[in-house]
Amino acid sequence: MNRRVMIVDDNEYVRASVDIICESARLELASAASGPECLEQLEAGFRGVILMDIMMPDMDGWDTIREIVDRGLYPGNVIVMLTGMGEPDSKMEGLQEYVSDYMTKPFTPDELLDSIEYYLTLLNTPVDHD
Amino acid sequence: MKQLKIATDKFSILLLASAIVVAVVMITANHIMLDQIKDEAVRQASRQQESSMLVFWELMNRHGRHFHIENGKLILGDYYTLNGDNEMPDKIFAMTGSRATIFQGDTRVATNVMKEDGTRAIGTRLTGPAYDAIFRRGDRYRGEANILGIPYFTAYDPVHDLKGKVIGALFVGVKQSEYLARYDRINLKISAINISLAAIFVICALILGLERRRSENEIKRQLGFQQLLLDTIPSPIFSKDARGHYNLCNKAFQFYVGLSSDRLIGKSAFDLWDRELARKYTDMDREILETTGTQVYESQVRYADGTLHDVIFHKAAVRDDQGNAAGLVGVILDITERKAAEQESRKLEAQMHHSRMIESMMIQLNHDLNTPLTPLFALIPMIRAKVSDPGVERMLEICQQCVNQIQGLAGKALDLVRISSNPPRLIPVSLSAAAESALSELSPALAQRGVICCNAIDPELQVLGSAEQLTLLFKNLLSNAARYAAQNGKVIISALDKGEEVEVSVQDDGTGLDHEQLTRVFDEFYKADTARHDLNTQGLGLAICRRIVTNHEGKLWAASPGAGCGTTMFFTLKRAGNQPPATHQGEPFQESRKESNQI
Numbered sequence: 001m002n003r004r005v006m007i008v009d010d011n012e013y014v015r016a017s018v019d020i021i022c023e024s025a026r027l028e029l030a031s032a033a034s035g036p037e038c039l040e041q042l043e044a045g046f047r048g049v050i051l052m053d054i055m056m057p058d059m060d061g062w063d064t065i066r067e068i069v070d071r072g073l074y075p076g077n078v079i080v081m082l083t084g085m086g087e088p089d090s091k092m093e094g095l096q097e098y099v100s101d102y103m104t105k106p107f108t109p110d111e112l113l114d115s116i117e118y119y120l121t122l123l124n125t126p127v128d129h130d
Numbered sequence: 131m132k133q134l135k136i137a138t139d140k141f142s143i144l145l146l147a148s149a150i151v152v153a154v155v156m157i158t159a160n161h162i163m164l165d166q167i168k169d170e171a172v173r174q175a176s177r178q179q180e181s182s183m184l185v186f187w188e189l190m191n192r193h194g195r196h197f198h199i200e201n202g203k204l205i206l207g208d209y210y211t212l213n214g215d216n217e218m219p220d221k222i223f224a225m226t227g228s229r230a231t232i233f234q235g236d237t238r239v240a241t242n243v244m245k246e247d248g249t250r251a252i253g254t255r256l257t258g259p260a261y262d263a264i265f266r267r268g269d270r271y272r273g274e275a276n277i278l279g280i281p282y283f284t285a286y287d288p289v290h291d292l293k294g295k296v297i298g299a300l301f302v303g304v305k306q307s308e309y310l311a312r313y314d315r316i317n318l319k320i321s322a323i324n325i326s327l328a329a330i331f332v333i334c335a336l337i338l339g340l341e342r343r344r345s346e347n348e349i350k351r352q353l354g355f356q357q358l359l360l361d362t363i364p365s366p367i368f369s370k371d372a373r374g375h376y377n378l379c380n381k382a383f384q385f386y387v388g389l390s391s392d393r394l395i396g397k398s399a400f401d402l403w404d405r406e407l408a409r410k411y412t413d414m415d416r417e418i419l420e421t422t423g424t425q426v427y428e429s430q431v432r433y434a435d436g437t438l439h440d441v442i443f444h445k446a447a448v449r450d451d452q453g454n455a456a457g458l459v460g461v462i463l464d465i466t467e468r469k470a471a472e473q474e475s476r477k478l479e480a481q482m483h484h485s486r487m488i489e490s491m492m493i494q495l496n497h498d499l500n501t502p503l504t505p506l507f508a509l510i511p512m513i514r515a516k517v518s519d520p521g522v523e524r525m526l527e528i529c530q531q532c533v534n535q536i537q538g539l540a541g542k543a544l545d546l547v548r549i550s551s552n553p554p555r556l557i558p559v560s561l562s563a564a565a566e567s568a569l570s571e572l573s574p575a576l577a578q579r580g581v582i583c584c585n586a587i588d589p590e591l592q593v594l595g596s597a598e599q600l601t602l603l604f605k606n607l608l609s610n611a612a613r614y615a616a617q618n619g620k621v622i623i624s625a626l627d628k629g630e631e632v633e634v635s636v637q638d639d640g641t642g643l644d645h646e647q648l649t650r651v652f653d654e655f656y657k658a659d660t661a662r663h664d665l666n667t668q669g670l671g672l673a674i675c676r677r678i679v680t681n682h683e684g685k686l687w688a689a690s691p692g693a694g695c696g697t698t699m700f701f702t703l704k705r706a707g708n709q710p711p712a713t714h715q716g717e718p719f720q721e722s723r724k725e726s727n728q729i
Binding site: 009011013014016017018020021024055082104105106107108109110112 | 494497500501502503504505506507508509511512533537
């Protein structure tokens with residue numbers, strides 16, 4: 001049963017909080033401080049729910065998703081975007097289909113866990129390919 | 131144009147007069163020439179009569195030298211009777227072409243001068259100046275004389291007897307009409323030629339005059355067309371001669387200077403503007419007169435009405451056939467409005483840039499606020515779940531509310547900036563759907579206090595607006611209603627279709643507002659609920675509502691019968707489509723508008 005979650009956020013306190021919440025729910029958390037780190041972990045074999053911050057320096061959330069897709073690392077993952085109140089911008093064009101949900105910051109532990117559990121269930125459900 | 135007409139009239143008259151003078155001179159010259167020819171003819175006739183007379187005497191002399199009267203007859207020599215001897219005159223006529231007569235006394239006794247009836251004029255008498263010369267003065271006569279009423283060139287010689295007494299006369303002569311017939315024919319021909327030439331001259335002059343008039347009319351028409359064209363162009367247009375005097379302008383130029391064309395023409399720049407400005411214009415004029423091509427420069431001009439205009443001058447030199455500068459033409463292009471529009475555009479662009487900058491700053495600020503709020507938001511509930519001390523629990527609750535306050539403020543401030551900087555595109559949207567969307571988001575907050583909300587808006591009703599902003603409007607109004615409605619109270623959303631606009635109301639049965647609160651409730655950061663110090667509100671909700679309604683060109687106001695009697699928020703929107711107004715919605719709530727504060 002896959003219970004792996006990756007938080008991609010440049011703010012270490014956000015990452016630490018998500019870590020604490022996930023720990024409380026017995027989820028296996030991977031932490032990435034930037035887009036390249038996220039890609040590194042995916043290359044290393046991570047598959048699960050990715051909580052992706054949009055606004056990050058250098059390589060933002062959308063750039064990271066583009067790279068994940070281009071490198072063929074998307075299958076087996078669910079991406080949930082962590083947004084502020086920013087408007088949908090032009091960079092998300094063509095990438096929305098890879099985003100399963102949006103979660104507005106700040107969020108409560110329950111909101112986060114509900115979402116993670118929902119998408120983990122989806123990931124763990126075998127897809128009927130007939 | 132007037133000058134042209136006068137010049138043309140003068141030319142036509144001069145041309146006609148010249149033609150007439152030439153004709154008259156020609157006729158006079160010919161007349162003089164003909165007179166001379168006639169004189170010569172007359173002289174020749176006299177000479178002919180003289181020689182005819184000599185021939186006559188020679189013929190006489192063959193018969194004798196002396197004349198005498200015998201038995202009442204004129205006898206030549208000893209016996210030759212001249213009376214009735216017409217042979218002699220006929221010989222003369224045959225030899226010289228002149229008629230001849232022998233007079234006895236003053237009576238014709240032998241002649242070939244014929245009477246009207248065709249018989250010889252025997253027996254007729256000599257009269258007139260010839261008679262006087264012969265018989266009174268005993269002299270001969272040369273010249274013109276009327277014989278039986280017909281003018282002749284004549285020669286008369288007296289015939290004397292041996293005693294020297296005039297006893298008769300000899301006459302030779304030709305009829306003037308016969309002699310001058312050739313001259314008359316020449317005269318007639320020359321006169322005919324004269325008249326024809328004179329007529330040709332006059333006709334040519336008339337044709338030239340008419341042609342000139344036609345050309346003048348054509349030029350007048352062209353000039354009129356050009357002037358109309360110039361006058362229709364809204365930009366001032368002018369031309370100057372080589373000395374810098376205006377010689378043409380259009381109506382726009384007259385308006386610019388404030389003088390009519392009549393008063394403008396012939397003036398120089400120094401006559402119209404102050405010295406400094408005039409010097410600048412003339413310097414630029416001189417420059418273009420010395421060079422080729424078009425001169426373009428930006429300047430400012432003061433119109434006659436005192437207004438200062440930004441303009442662009444376009445000038446070009448006019449050159450004569452030798453390439454010398456004969457003047458210049460100029461167009462003044464008024465760019466005042468363009469400059470003002472450019473300035474306005476720059477201002478708007480700066481404002482847009484400023485708005486975008488503030489918006490992007492607010493987005494960044496919102497993100498930067500929300501990021502550190504995330505751990506707080508996530509961790510405080512977890513800590514609260516782990517503590518049992520009521521004191522610590524209370525402290526954590528305060529922390530939680532502060533975090534809520536910051537988060538709400540960040541979100542609302544961003545909302546306010548965003549709706550202020552981006553005027554929405556107004557399209558037909560369903561009003562009921564916008565309310566429903568807001569209701570579904572707010573339902574947990576409403577349910578928390580047991581408030582029931584009823585959306586009574588006709589699902590078919592459409593308004594012109596932005597669905598996103600209208601949802602935000604309802605969210606803010608419902609959020610207030612959820613907060614201030616009575617516990618387990620009721621909130622009713624309804625819309626009154628007024629034809630061109632729709633009046634929407636959100637009515638609660640809660641705490642209500644007093645007069646002062648009604649007047650201040652739409653101010654930014656104003657909280658009606660000061661006594662409760664509600665940390666979950668930011669005082670921006672109604673300010674956002676007001677901005678959204680303004681974006682939709684509507685009105686927003688609040689009404690409340692008083693404290694404790696509930697509040698109704700009203701706003702108007704433009705109706706989409708042309709359906710007839712439905713009057714059943716919203717009617718039960720009209721009585722609540724006892725006191726209102728309209729925005």
